[in-house]
Amino acid sequence: MDKYKGILDNIARYVKLSDDEIEQFISKLKTTRIKKRQFVIQPGFISDYRNYIVEGAVRVFYLDELGKEHTVSIGIEDWYFTDFYSYLNRSPAEYFAEALEDSLILQMRYDDVEELCARIHPLCQYFRLYSERALSYSLKRTISNISKTSEERYWEYVNKYPQIANRVPQYVLASYLGISPESLSRIRSRP
Amino acid sequence: MDKYKGILDNIARYVKLSDDEIEQFISKLKTTRIKKRQFVIQPGFISDYRNYIVEGAVRVFYLDELGKEHTVSIGIEDWYFTDFYSYLNRSPAEYFAEALEDSLILQMRYDDVEELCARIHPLCQYFRLYSERALSYSLKRTISNISKTSEERYWEYVNKYPQIANRVPQYVLASYLGISPESLSRIRSRP
DNA sequence: TTTTCCCCTTGATAGAGGTCAAGCTCTTTT
């Protein structure tokens, strides 16, 4: 099976690349295997890569001054992740990215992505369309955070991403939803 | 004074357009004046435009089943706004966009933007870079929402956007931060 | 197999912030 199939299918959903363009794109992808509990991104280091998950699960989280974890994103197959702010601004990361399972990821360097986007119009289109879509989802999450109760946010998530909810530890989901693990446990046990 | 100066400067911060490309872009811009309290976007209608604020202030908000308002974004000069999900998917809007002051905005149709982006590579770059940046800010807001107290979020906002905090009604700011107007009033009066 | 660790659950308690209600000021409308 081809480790590039997922990402190329993802691109094909938005734009059409020529064989040559696909070749150029793939030549920049770095394949990395990571073990469960291993960190891909750590605070203080620049998040050099945009990462695509071929196989496995990864979460990005922030560790606050009190030592509590707050999950920015939970990704499984066919998701991207990075510390976006660090990646874009070439500044030290603020977040951790941690493998929740043994995973296989494809990594794209910032410089390479920029160079490719400057040269290959359809690829630029792809990343534009992709990030516009991601932005619209992020805004929906924001509204959910400020307008819904913990219980509503939990069931909303379970309905939207049932396969992820069953795959990751509950305390991760809790920290993604902005709920304490204890409260999430109580929400789940409600009649 | 030139109503296009702001948006062209904004673009120039990211990419270089030729005079001809600028001409093509500007030809698609629709100038609209809106009065305070007027709605630009309403639930049920498709949000056809990406809107750029030349002068004035606009907020986008969601009205929940209980009749409470939750502000998605507050924009002033040099900001974009739209119901992004509706705009991208050509689906009925879920949000209102309401002028907080008499305003002057530039409107770009979805079809026109897509057509221009397909044809003009630098413009595609511009929107890509812009939305990637917007995405990184949106994720920061998400973390703030799930990890900070109301009081922390308020002062964070005031520090980051002092000119906006002083310009919009307090209840709007409260609904942006996910706080009740009463609580925000109490937070402000704390020693 | 036994031990250890990770994760989830359950109970008791406290506090942050929401809700309801009333009143006040300032602006806009009539």
Added chain:
DNA sequence: AAAAGAGCTTGACCTCTATCAAGGGGAAAA
């Protein structure tokens, strides 16, 4: 000038959820 409306404040009360603490189950490690 009077009336109405919009926005802010303050008080009383209550609910939701975070926190602290203890215990249990199951998987991984020894």
